[in-house]
Amino acid sequence: MNGLIPTEEPRRMRGDGFWRKTWAMLVKEFIQLKRDRVSFIMIVTIPLVQLLLFGYAINTTPRDLPTAVLLQESSDVGRSILAALKNTRYFKVTELPRSEAELDRLLASGKVLFGVEIPANFERDLRRGDMPAMLVAADATDPVAASSALSALGRLVQTALAHDYAIPQAASAPFEIRTHARYNPAAKTELNIVPGLVGTILTMTMLIYTALSVTREIERGTMENLLAMPITPIEIMLGKIIPYVLVGFVQAAMIIAIGVFLFGVPMLGNLGVLAALSTLFIATNLSIGYTFSTVAQNQLQAMQMSIMFFLPNILLSGFMFPFAGMPTWARWVGEALPLTHYLRIVRSIMLKGATVTDLHYDAAALAVLMLVAMTIAVTRFRRTLD
Amino acid sequence: MNAGLAKADDGRDVVIDVQHLTKRFGGRAVVRDVSMQVKRGTIYGFLGPNGSGKTTTIRMLCGLLTPDEGTGTCLGYDIRTETDRIKRKVGYMTQRFSLYQDLSVRENLEFIGRIYGLAKPRAAARAAIKRLDLSGREEQLAGELSGGWKQRLALGACTMPSPQLLLLDEPTAGVDPKARREFWNEIHALAADGLTVLVSTHYMDEAERCHEIAYIAYGELLVRGTVAEVIAASHLTTYVVSSRNAGGLSALGHELEHKPGIDMVAPFGTSLHVSGRDAAALEAAISSYKTRGDLEWQRSEASLEDVFIDLMSRAKDNFQ
Numbered sequence: 001m002n003g004l005i006p007t008e009e010p011r012r013m014r015g016d017g018f019w020r021k022t023w024a025m026l027v028k029e030f031i032q033l034k035r036d037r038v039s040f041i042m043i044v045t046i047p048l049v050q051l052l053l054f055g056y057a058i059n060t061t062p063r064d065l066p067t068a069v070l071l072q073e074s075s076d077v078g079r080s081i082l083a084a085l086k087n088t089r090y091f092k093v094t095e096l097p098r099s100e101a102e103l104d105r106l107l108a109s110g111k112v113l114f115g116v117e118i119p120a121n122f123e124r125d126l127r128r129g130d131m132p133a134m135l136v137a138a139d140a141t142d143p144v145a146a147s148s149a150l151s152a153l154g155r156l157v158q159t160a161l162a163h164d165y166a167i168p169q170a171a172s173a174p175f176e177i178r179t180h181a182r183y184n185p186a187a188k189t190e191l192n193i194v195p196g197l198v199g200t201i202l203t204m205t206m207l208i209y210t211a212l213s214v215t216r217e218i219e220r221g222t223m224e225n226l227l228a229m230p231i232t233p234i235e236i237m238l239g240k241i242i243p244y245v246l247v248g249f250v251q252a253a254m255i256i257a258i259g260v261f262l263f264g265v266p267m268l269g270n271l272g273v274l275a276a277l278s279t280l281f282i283a284t285n286l287s288i289g290y291t292f293s294t295v296a297q298n299q300l301q302a303m304q305m306s307i308m309f310f311l312p313n314i315l316l317s318g319f320m321f322p323f324a325g326m327p328t329w330a331r332w333v334g335e336a337l338p339l340t341h342y343l344r345i346v347r348s349i350m351l352k353g354a355t356v357t358d359l360h361y362d363a364a365a366l367a368v369l370m371l372v373a374m375t376i377a378v379t380r381f382r383r384t385l386d
Numbered sequence: 387m388n389a390g391l392a393k394a395d396d397g398r399d400v401v402i403d404v405q406h407l408t409k410r411f412g413g414r415a416v417v418r419d420v421s422m423q424v425k426r427g428t429i430y431g432f433l434g435p436n437g438s439g440k441t442t443t444i445r446m447l448c449g450l451l452t453p454d455e456g457t458g459t460c461l462g463y464d465i466r467t468e469t470d471r472i473k474r475k476v477g478y479m480t481q482r483f484s485l486y487q488d489l490s491v492r493e494n495l496e497f498i499g500r501i502y503g504l505a506k507p508r509a510a511a512r513a514a515i516k517r518l519d520l521s522g523r524e525e526q527l528a529g530e531l532s533g534g535w536k537q538r539l540a541l542g543a544c545t546m547p548s549p550q551l552l553l554l555d556e557p558t559a560g561v562d563p564k565a566r567r568e569f570w571n572e573i574h575a576l577a578a579d580g581l582t583v584l585v586s587t588h589y590m591d592e593a594e595r596c597h598e599i600a601y602i603a604y605g606e607l608l609v610r611g612t613v614a615e616v617i618a619a620s621h622l623t624t625y626v627v628s629s630r631n632a633g634g635l636s637a638l639g640h641e642l643e644h645k646p647g648i649d650m651v652a653p654f655g656t657s658l659h660v661s662g663r664d665a666a667a668l669e670a671a672i673s674s675y676k677t678r679g680d681l682e683w684q685r686s687e688a689s690l691e692d693v694f695i696d697l698m699s700r701a702k703d704n705f706q
Binding site: 220221222223224225227228229230231232384385386 | 452473476
């Protein structure tokens with residue numbers, strides 16, 4: 001026992017040693033950071049991955065906007081315009097509806113952002129110089145995407161016609177483009193942003209609530225007790241998620257109410273449908289947060305994972321930049337994010353009055369994401385301390 | 387009560403019956419080839435130094451760890467495949483306080499009552515609070531309780547669902563002597579009601595309060611039986627030396643430590659315990675000191691502590 005106390009009084013530095021003690025603390029923090037391999041790796045990967053991801057994915061000039069073309073007459077001019085649309089990078093003709101009703105449905109469901117209608121007798125009127133009107137319906141819920149594409153459209157059609165049919169490229173076009181900016185005719189940004197914020201805020205808050213839930217139990221030592229009790233991983237998960245569904249619901253109601261009453265966002269659709277799908281979205285994010293919690297070894301890792309997930313949700317979902325502007329791979333990434341689907345849901349319901357039938361794809365996508373997250377969480381949950 | 391519980395020789399049910407349990411962490415065996423049997427109603431003391439594998443063994447018994455080798459049953463259920471059933475009937479008190487610090491005493495107990503599916507969790511919690519003498523503290527947060535009260539609460543929490551087996555991992559570490567005594571009285575009362583208790587500790591006085599003990603060191607179970615059996619099996623001869631001049635004892639201790647025939651010298655207040663495995667060699671080693679006038683030699687029975695320290699040093703020799 002005599003060996004415990006040094007035989008010689010150790011030499012001590014003079015003074016209070018402010019910097020020395022700071023140094024001691026600093027060295028300790030570095031050692032701990034180095035020990036936490038996952039966090040250490042994330043120091044490099046978070047900026048790197050996110051920079052490359054967003055650097056290549058984000059493009060404010062939209063491209064390949066999904067467009068529906070309704071040809072009310074079968075004419076060379078009509079076909080020529082269709083070909084011109086197909087040849088540009090701005091538009092991507094994805095649908096050829098047969099009726100106006102069908103075109104309206106495509107727009108309402110968000111399958112297309114643009115609808116171009118060539119009315120009957122367009123070619124005849126054009127050749128006669130009667131200034132026929134080409135009808136363009138744009139989904140203006142995202143004003144940025146809509147406006148730049150609209151300005152491109154006029155030039156495009158005129159060039160195409162001049163080239164193909166020697167229809168003189170006069171100072172003024174021989175036809176008229178009658179634009180109808182649907183759903184947000186005044187192109188007010190807040191009508192687009194506020195519903196989007198519902199989803200963004202919910203993503204952030206919900207992730208954090210559950211991302212720490214399991215790691216917290218492990219770090220506080222309560223997990224050992226919990227595991228020794230007759231409770232299954234599914235019971236633990238549901239018990240941890242459901243309270244926050246309620247919290248999320250209150251938050252959603254608050255944001256939507258403020259959006260409607262303070263920002264004047266319309267509420268064209270069914271409030272019940274919005275509530276139901278918002279609940280689904282909330283549960284999806286909580287499940288994903290919970291999954292992080294079962295994978296992470298400590299709270300720091302869980303937080304980093306949440307941030308890693310939160311950023312693409314903001315940048316690749318169509319919240320900040322037009323979804324249609326992103327390259328295909330980035331859109332696939334976007335499809336895997338709950339916020340992408342919820343943005344479509346909340347904008348469609350509030351601004352377009354969409355119904356469940358219009359939104360079944362996005363609702364199903366949310367449900368699938370939720371179930372995948374829950375499955376991973378339950379299988380990843382360590383039932384023993386091995 | 388349970389299907390298929392084996393009977394011991396004396397006809398009592400065997401509650402814990404495990405053979406050759408081995409557990410490795412990162413290639414290092416923490417528990418090696420441990421076999422043990424615990425009979426119903428026994429207070430079974432699980433002794434050993436820190437890091438000897440006590441906690442790991444207990445965790446394997448209640449399904450928190452899967453053994454790498456070995457088989458066994460706990461309450462008649464397989465410890466590998468039927469952990470869900472074991473958990474319903476075992477009360478496990480962790481070494482570190484693991485109830486929710488930010489819940490009150492009552493809320494913690496109600497939570498446990500609900501998890502174990504008690505019909506009236508509120509009433510059960512109220513009854514437990516009364517039984518534990520925690521009345522007046524039920525609304526206090528568990529994290530704000532003192533060490534002794536925390537331990538009482540933890541014990542109350544794991545006995546509340548009326549388990550058939552209690553696994554207590556160093557329940558009295560850091561608890562004052564009075565609280566420890568009360569705790570042990572409680573354990574004896576529970577055992578008298580037919581509850582089986584496996585309790586790990588490194589306090590020797592607690593070992594003597596157990597019906598049976600097992601000593602584990604370096605992951606191996608070295609000895610088991612009643613206290614008397616364990617002492618007898620050690621074949622340790624011990625002398626207690628006291629001196630009129632207390633300061634000289636320390637020097638004497640150093641001197642004796644290295645003599646052949648003397649395996650262990652340990653100071654106990656104003657006296658030294660000098661022990662050896664070979665009685666004749668020990669006598670020879672101390673004969674010259676026995677005649678010294680300032681020392682008083684007295685033959686005594688080895689204490690449990692002497693036995694364990696001896697076992698440990700022997701085990702250490704085996705592993706090095």
